[in-house]
Amino acid sequence: MQKIFAANWKMYKTRAQAAQSAADLAAGLRAMPEGQSVMVFAPFTAIGDVAAAFNGVPGLFVGGQNCYPAAEGAFTGEISPAMLRDAGASWVLTGHSERRHIMGEDDAMVARKTVFALENGLNVLLCIGETLAERESGKLHAVLERQLEAVFSAMPEGLRGEALEGRLAVGYEPVWAIGTGKVAGPVEVIESHAAARSLLQKFAGETANRLPVLYGGSVKPNNASALMALDNVDGLLVGGASLEAQSFLQIIGA
Numbered sequence: 001m002q003k004i005f006a007a008n009w010k011m012y013k014t015r016a017q018a019a020q021s022a023a024d025l026a027a028g029l030r031a032m033p034e035g036q037s038v039m040v041f042a043p044f045t046a047i048g049d050v051a052a053a054f055n056g057v058p059g060l061f062v063g064g065q066n067c068y069p070a071a072e073g074a075f076t077g078e079i080s081p082a083m084l085r086d087a088g089a090s091w092v093l094t095g096h097s098e099r100r101h102i103m104g105e106d107d108a109m110v111a112r113k114t115v116f117a118l119e120n121g122l123n124v125l126l127c128i129g130e131t132l133a134e135r136e137s138g139k140l141h142a143v144l145e146r147q148l149e150a151v152f153s154a155m156p157e158g159l160r161g162e163a164l165e166g167r168l169a170v171g172y173e174p175v176w177a178i179g180t181g182k183v184a185g186p187v188e189v190i191e192s193h194a195a196a197r198s199l200l201q202k203f204a205g206e207t208a209n210r211l212p213v214l215y216g217g218s219v220k221p222n223n224a225s226a227l228m229a230l231d232n233v234d235g236l237l238v239g240g241a242s243l244e245a246q247s248f249l250q251i252i253g254a
């Protein structure tokens with residue numbers, strides 16, 4: 001299984017700051033192990049700078065944090081997959097909890113974005129995850145199922161099965177663990193990742209065993225290796241602790 005370490009820089013960093021962090025990451029990741037990818041989801045303004053700093057380093061990629069499901073048009077403030085690719089991105093995040101819960105994106109919109117991005121040449125890291133109230137009321141499985149079903153039921157024939165390998169990864173992020181310092185415990189992570197894997201098998205068949213499932217939520221250098229050792233954890237999605245290149249490099253090296 002491909003291992004993925006993903007940085008989500010959210011709404012942080014000027015172009016110069018992003019270029020410096022990307023250069024530090026590139027310097028630290030010149031000898032990327034086979035089967036491992038590292039990607040940075042940068043602010044739109046910095047995608048070109050990050051792509052330039054990563055140029056020629058195998059296994060290092062840049063992505064956008066959002067895109068709109070249309071080729072072009074009167075969608076003020078939005079950005080298309082083609083624009084992201086033009087800037088140097090090869091990946092995009094969809095369904096991040098901050099998009100779902102602050103910007104009000106529903107499952108149907110996340111599904112449209114995911115499918116349109118895949119159809120238009122971007123690889124997608126699709127984020128799913130439950131709120132604390134949903135977990136406490138025993139709805140974990142139902143929430144993950146609803147979020148994944150929305151996407152997979154919108155997938156056209158050409159994006160089923162093997163066509164998704166290397167193009168789709170899933171980020172499981174319990175909403176209550178994002179940016180809160182509360183990392184999910186091993187029992188919770190194992191339970192959630194097992195649920196995500198079995199739901200992926202339901203929706204994508206055997207290909208599900210080759211779709212990486214990343215854990216995200218208050219990952220730090222001191223908990224990364226324990227998280228990576230858990231069943232069905234194929235990588236990490238890191239927000240706050242990815243802003244400093246050295247801290248993200250420690251997480252990748254852990």
Ligand code: PEP
Binds near residue numbers: 008173218237238
């Ligand atoms: C995220 O933004 O996806 C995230 C997991 O953030 P943090 O690592 O800061 O919790």
